Amino acid sequence: MNSEYGFNTSLLHMPKIDNPFGSTTTPVFQSSAFKHDDSETLEKIFNNKSMGFSYTRISNPTVDAFEKKVNHLEKGFASVACASGMAAIFNAIVNIVQSGDEIVAAASLYGGTVELFDDLKGLGITTRYVTNNIPSEYEKLISNKTKLVFAETIGNPKLDITDIEEVAKVAHKYNIPLIVDNTVATAYLVRPITLGADIVVNSTSKYINGHSNSISGVLTWGGNFEWDYEKYPGLKPYKKFGKMSYVVKLRNGLFRNTGACLSPQNAFYNNLGLETLGLRMQRICDNALELARFLEEEMKLKVSYPGLVSSPYNETAQKVLKNGYGGIVTVRLGSKENAYKVINSLKIPFILSNIGDTKTLVIHPESTIATHLSQEEKVQSGVYDDLIRISVGIEDIEDLKDDFRSVIKQILMIYGE
Numbered sequence: 001m002n003s004e005y006g007f008n009t010s011l012l013h014m015p016k017i018d019n020p021f022g023s024t025t026t027p028v029f030q031s032s033a034f035k036h037d038d039s040e041t042l043e044k045i046f047n048n049k050s051m052g053f054s055y056t057r058i059s060n061p062t063v064d065a066f067e068k069k070v071n072h073l074e075k076g077f078a079s080v081a082c083a084s085g086m087a088a089i090f091n092a093i094v095n096i097v098q099s100g101d102e103i104v105a106a107a108s109l110y111g112g113t114v115e116l117f118d119d120l121k122g123l124g125i126t127t128r129y130v131t132n133n134i135p136s137e138y139e140k141l142i143s144n145k146t147k148l149v150f151a152e153t154i155g156n157p158k159l160d161i162t163d164i165e166e167v168a169k170v171a172h173k174y175n176i177p178l179i180v181d182n183t184v185a186t187a188y189l190v191r192p193i194t195l196g197a198d199i200v201v202n203s204t205s206k207y208i209n210g211h212s213n214s215i216s217g218v219l220t221w222g223g224n225f226e227w228d229y230e231k232y233p234g235l236k237p238y239k240k241f242g243k244m245s246y247v248v249k250l251r252n253g254l255f256r257n258t259g260a261c262l263s264p265q266n267a268f269y270n271n272l273g274l275e276t277l278g279l280r281m282q283r284i285c286d287n288a289l290e291l292a293r294f295l296e297e298e299m300k301l302k303v304s305y306p307g308l309v310s311s312p313y314n315e316t317a318q319k320v321l322k323n324g325y326g327g328i329v330t331v332r333l334g335s336k337e338n339a340y341k342v343i344n345s346l347k348i349p350f351i352l353s354n355i356g357d358t359k360t361l362v363i364h365p366e367s368t369i370a371t372h373l374s375q376e377e378k379v380q381s382g383v384y385d386d387l388i389r390i391s392v393g394i395e396d397i398e399d400l401k402d403d404f405r406s407v408i409k410q411i412l413m414i415y416g417e
């Protein structure tokens with residue numbers, strides 16, 4: 001089969017997966033363990049000498065199909081599916097860092113990741129934050145203790161854009177891998193590995209699943225980074241696996257031992273969701289751009305969206321992203337009271353903490369997802385008390401515009417007066 005198919009054809013047909021009985025989707029292998037004909041076979045599987053399934057905490061055929069699809073999508077070398085996006089991030093990082101090591105990360109990270117980095121302090125791993133997401137700022141914070149650089153393609157809710165290619169160059173200059181969280185952008189907008197990222201993580205609870213029915217995550221190893229096994233001593237015992245050392249260590253260690261596995265049922269939902277990722281993202285990006293322009297130009301609001309010329313990140317967005325600018329739009333409404341009034345009066349959007357659904361979602365980040373962050377962390381994440389975040393869905397755009405128009409006219413005529 002051709003590996004150069006377009007985005008949507010690839011999602012439906014690549015890679016080729018042999019499903020039993022000619023079934024067109026990979027069935028849910030709802031089995032905790034897998035039997036074998038003899039002890040020799042099981043011995044080989046347990047000693048990485050033969051492929052095969054033994055126990056679902058380690059691997060499972062439905063989950064394996066999902067990993068292969070995501071791996072193809074992200075142009076990776078191998079992928080590991082996890083129980084959540086946070087589990088994927090934890091595993092991707094702790095697989096290579098030890099007490100005394102440092103991480104250099106963008107300051108505009110997802111709140112959960114910032115909190116995870118706070119937790120890592122307890123294990124002796126410190127994070128230094130780049131407040132201004134530009135490549136030279138990363139370089140300033142790299143020390144001889146730095147073991148990885150972490151960034152998000154599109155920061156949420158700050159909506160800043162990482163220049164992946166340039167940040168990767170900085171990291172590689174010091175022989176450090178770059179990990180990119182691609183959740184908000186998805187492979188529809190950019191494949192970070194093709195720009196030099198070494199490991200990509202996705203919370204597949206969002207756009208990849210696409211329908212808000214499963215918490216899940218995945219990490220994808222790019223296969224290009226050359227490990228210095230003296231600098232990363234934890235990987236040394238796995239050196240013999242060559243390009244696979246990072247993933248073999250994970251599967252034989254932390255991933256297996258933290259029980260971070262994805263359930264087969266959730267992998268099944270994700271496999272279904274993946275089929276329409278391209279269609280949904282196209283529609284979501286079109287809707288988000290139109291809604292952002294409408295709110296800025298017609299409603300005269302203070303809107304942030306990487307696709308708007310007014311965004312300070314528009315230039316980097318044009319360089320890094322293809323096909324669109326994503327589905328997240330934020331608006332500042334002058335006060336927390338206004339923000340609450342607007343959120344509470346909208347008829348279509350659901351008020352909840354999630355992104356990447358088919359339905360439009362809205363939230364006040366400062367009092368919810370960012371509530372555990374310090375004041376300084378909030379500012380760095382682009383969180384303000386008058387800001388609302390909209391995760392644009394696939395509804396008819398005229399209906400969304402009508403909903404926002406009537407609410408803003410009613411409530412916010414004060415604004416701009």
Ligand SMILES: *Cc1c(COP(=O)(O)O)cnc(C)c1O
Pocket residue numbers: 084085086087110112113152156181183184203204205206215216217355
């Ligand atoms: C949601 C999210 C996560 C965490 O994913 P879960 O699946 O909720 O654990 C990580 N990073 C980003 C950018 C996210 O949006």
